[in-house]
Amino acid sequence: MLDGFLDLFEPVNAPDFSNAEGVARIADRIEAHRFDARPMLEGARVALFGVNDGRRSGDNEGCGGAPDAIRHWLYQLVPPQPWQPTVDLGDIRAGATEEDTYAAVQSVVTELVQMGIIPIVLGGGHDLTVPMYRALESVGRPMNVVTVDPRLDFGGDPSMVSSRNHMNSVVMHEPNFLFDYTNVGHQGYLTDPDTLELLERLQFEAIRLGGLLQNMRHVEPIVRNADLVTVDMASVRASDHPASTHASPNGMTSEHLCQLARYVGMSDRLLATGFFEHNPDLDDRGRGGHLVAQGVWHVLDGIFNQKGDHPKCSTEDYLRYVVDLPGEHHEIAFFKSPKSDRWWMDVPMPNSDKTNLLPSLLVPCSYEEYVEASEGSLPDRWWRTYQKLA
Numbered sequence: 001m002l003d004g005f006l007d008l009f010e011p012v013n014a015p016d017f018s019n020a021e022g023v024a025r026i027a028d029r030i031e032a033h034r035f036d037a038r039p040m041l042e043g044a045r046v047a048l049f050g051v052n053d054g055r056r057s058g059d060n061e062g063c064g065g066a067p068d069a070i071r072h073w074l075y076q077l078v079p080p081q082p083w084q085p086t087v088d089l090g091d092i093r094a095g096a097t098e099e100d101t102y103a104a105v106q107s108v109v110t111e112l113v114q115m116g117i118i119p120i121v122l123g124g125g126h127d128l129t130v131p132m133y134r135a136l137e138s139v140g141r142p143m144n145v146v147t148v149d150p151r152l153d154f155g156g157d158p159s160m161v162s163s164r165n166h167m168n169s170v171v172m173h174e175p176n177f178l179f180d181y182t183n184v185g186h187q188g189y190l191t192d193p194d195t196l197e198l199l200e201r202l203q204f205e206a207i208r209l210g211g212l213l214q215n216m217r218h219v220e221p222i223v224r225n226a227d228l229v230t231v232d233m234a235s236v237r238a239s240d241h242p243a244s245t246h247a248s249p250n251g252m253t254s255e256h257l258c259q260l261a262r263y264v265g266m267s268d269r270l271l272a273t274g275f276f277e278h279n280p281d282l283d284d285r286g287r288g289g290h291l292v293a294q295g296v297w298h299v300l301d302g303i304f305n306q307k308g309d310h311p312k313c314s315t316e317d318y319l320r321y322v323v324d325l326p327g328e329h330h331e332i333a334f335f336k337s338p339k340s341d342r343w344w345m346d347v348p349m350p351n352s353d354k355t356n357l358l359p360s361l362l363v364p365c366s367y368e369e370y371v372e373a374s375e376g377s378l379p380d381r382w383w384r385t386y387q388k389l390a
Helices: 002-006 055-074 098-114 126-139 167-171 193-200 209-214 218-225 255-268 287-304 367-375 379-389
Strands: 046-051 087-091 118-122 142-147 178-186 205-208 229-230 274-275 317-327 330-336 344-347 360-365
Touching: 002 055, 046 098, 046 287, 046 317, 055 087, 055 118, 055 126, 055 274, 055 287, 098 118, 098 126, 098 274, 118 126, 118 287, 126 142, 126 167, 126 274, 142 287, 167 178, 167 255, 178 218, 178 379, 193 205, 205 209, 209 229, 218 255, 218 360, 229 255, 255 287, 274 287, 317 367, 344 367, 344 379, 360 379, 367 379
Parallel strands: 046 087, 046 118, 118 274, 142 178, 142 229, 178 205, 229 274
Antiparallel strands: 317 330, 330 344, 344 360
């Protein structure tokens, strides 16, 4: 089965670079799929692979060549510490049709997730979020998705999937196993107000760029609750990442991207992630590819330093704080992990229907939300989650 699995990939064309300092590089640690050697997937913690298909990215189609451009920089970086077994499977060839590519990506992500391996996908168009999401159906539970994008990719003709409207396919997918969706970093002048209204009606969330830049820590609980996180590199300002036809003067800085990437990796709930829309044809001296490589490095660093918090452990050893809300006849239990100092809050099921498998849901939150509740205000995240459970 493994041989057939690896036949989906073009072997890695390992980049050449000088290592005069003699320091260990990722190229020395990663187990890459080469024409004369196949990696062992058993025991791997992470699997990188590229997708050479940008056909649904419109005028940014050159992003199909991103994987090798990113590897050129990634392989030169000093590996994160500690290091855990990581493989590079190579690149999925563009299929005869876009749907053929989707089928291959879905098959690979499904296989990796079922093996307990976290895939990091180097695209390709942001529309590849669709097959990655479909692959998570095999897990058999509700899923939370986060996209990082300067636009809200909805609207247009739902039957014509592109990198500009692919979230139609995620939200409308049957069977529906999407519990929560958040887009991070949208810019108001690129956003249709009707789409924002649609997200609100669906009880989903959109974090505007200004809110993101003002307080990056606000995003950490959102990312910590995500099973799938995908990044459109057009969300980074053009001065830091010029390699996209959709690059804008405004956006996240390179520092914000790396901080967000580490949050992604630190999440004990993470199943899969990916970086998309990097177009090497438009890159200036490789600066954009270098930045994506550093983003991947921070995801790896986060994964290798996960704390084993919820949902990988129970809350028996957590510090528990109970807050009584005045006039609400209700109390909220907060939990703090002594291993990571991260916070969660307990959201009860709205009814005691026997179909509910759990009496409550533990939702990541921030210390500030605990303070907000202590001062008598119901946190918005608690209320939104409660409404979803109703």
